[in-house]
Amino acid sequence: MKNRTIYTLLFLACVIGFWLFENFYTPATYSNTEKSSDEVISDAFLPSSTTGDIVRHQHYMLSYNEPYEQAEWVLYELKKSHLTYEDRKRPYFIEDPKVKTKSADWRNYRGSGYDRGHLCPAGDRRFSEYAYNETFYTSNISPQDRDFNAGVWNRLEQQVRHWCKTYGDLVVVTGGILEDGLEEIGDEDVDVPRTFYKIVFRKDSEAALAFLIPGEESQQPLHHFLVPIDTIEKQTGINFFEKQSIAWQEEIESKVNASGWKF
Numbered sequence: 001m002k003n004r005t006i007y008t009l010l011f012l013a014c015v016i017g018f019w020l021f022e023n024f025y026t027p028a029t030y031s032n033t034e035k036s037s038d039e040v041i042s043d044a045f046l047p048s049s050t051t052g053d054i055v056r057h058q059h060y061m062l063s064y065n066e067p068y069e070q071a072e073w074v075l076y077e078l079k080k081s082h083l084t085y086e087d088r089k090r091p092y093f094i095e096d097p098k099v100k101t102k103s104a105d106w107r108n109y110r111g112s113g114y115d116r117g118h119l120c121p122a123g124d125r126r127f128s129e130y131a132y133n134e135t136f137y138t139s140n141i142s143p144q145d146r147d148f149n150a151g152v153w154n155r156l157e158q159q160v161r162h163w164c165k166t167y168g169d170l171v172v173v174t175g176g177i178l179e180d181g182l183e184e185i186g187d188e189d190v191d192v193p194r195t196f197y198k199i200v201f202r203k204d205s206e207a208a209l210a211f212l213i214p215g216e217e218s219q220q221p222l223h224h225f226l227v228p229i230d231t232i233e234k235q236t237g238i239n240f241f242e243k244q245s246i247a248w249q250e251e252i253e254s255k256v257n258a259s260g261w262k263f
Contacts, residue, residue: 041077045171045201048239049073055098055139059131060120062139063238064096065178069104069190070142073175073238074119078164086126096139103139108186117144119174121157142176143185143192147217153196156211156222159263160200166262171201176215177235197232199240207260208252223263229253 041061046054049063050072060076093106093116109116119140125131134140144153164170176193183192194215201208210229211222218224229240230253241249 041075041171044243045075045173045241046243047073047075047173048242050237053100055096057098057134057137059125059134060140062119064099064101064103064139066101068178068182069108069188070178071119071139071175072178072236073173073240074140075171075173076120076124078124078160078170078172080164080168082124082127083161083165084127088122088126088129088132090122091133091136093136093138093141096137099139103137104186104188104190106138106141108188108190109141109143110186112143112185113146114143114185114192115146115149116141117149117153120172123157124161124172142196143190144196145215145217148213148215151217152213152220152222156198156213159222160198163200163202163261167202167204169203171203172198173201173240174198175236177212177232179235195235197236199229199232201241205260206248206252207257209256209258209261221263223258226256226258228255 046061047063051063051065053064053066055062055064060074062071062074064070065072095105096103106116116138118135119142120135122132122135125135160170160172175197176191177195177197178191178193182194184190185192192215195212196215197210197212199208199210208229210227210232211225212227212232212235213225233239233253241253244252
């Protein structure tokens with residue numbers, strides 16, 4: 001009888017400990033132990049921000065939108081030297097220490113039925129442990145349908161890596177369309193975008209493609225989702241290449257030109 005009581009108490013202690021870990025434990029901020037640093041990106045490609053809350057990490061940048069509890073855009077550069085298949089241990093998702101208003105807690109996603117979808121893909125940042133870990137700040141994730149995240153969205157991420165291998169350095173800006181009337185999840189009311197976008201800019205030729213994809217799995221070829229950059233700007237209120245000349249923007253952003261891009 002005494003042993004049964006001890007085992008019962010130990011079991012209850014384990015259950016309580018697991019519950020406390022799941023609900024209250026948050027790992028410390030990721031530390032950069034690397035000796036060398038990598039330039040994030042030139043400000044020449046910095047989009048406008050509707051919130052003014054721009055966060056600069058070492059390997060990507062973002063504009064955080066507090067009412068929607070996620071980034072309205074994430075911007076990063078993908079270089080050929082970044083394309084490695086290094087096996088990295090997935091860290092915890094943790095709050096972004098650089099977001100002034102506090103980024104959403106990862107627990108908002110638990111039980112929601114939605115993936116914690118990366119905006120800057122972890123697969124694009126395998127070249128260093130710190131770069132990889134940085135992508136697990138919750139400011140870099142958005143609720144995504146599981147089949148979408150593992151399906152058409154993943155296919156697009158792989159295509160971007162293929163383009164980088166083929167054409168050289170790229171600038172990528174991506175996010176969800178944040179608008180009124182979205183479904184919300186968690187205690188912090190994290191909004192679930194119905195549509196996601198990705199803009200890919202080639203530095204070798206100053207060519208750009210923009211994708212606008214509904215947040216559900218699709219077997220359509222990727223070029224089916226091409227739109228002018230102007231279309232995404234109208235839906236987001238973001239000027240993606242505001243530092244470029246008006247003439248340049250009118251030429252590049254007003255139409256779809258997929259010539260020179262191999263799908």
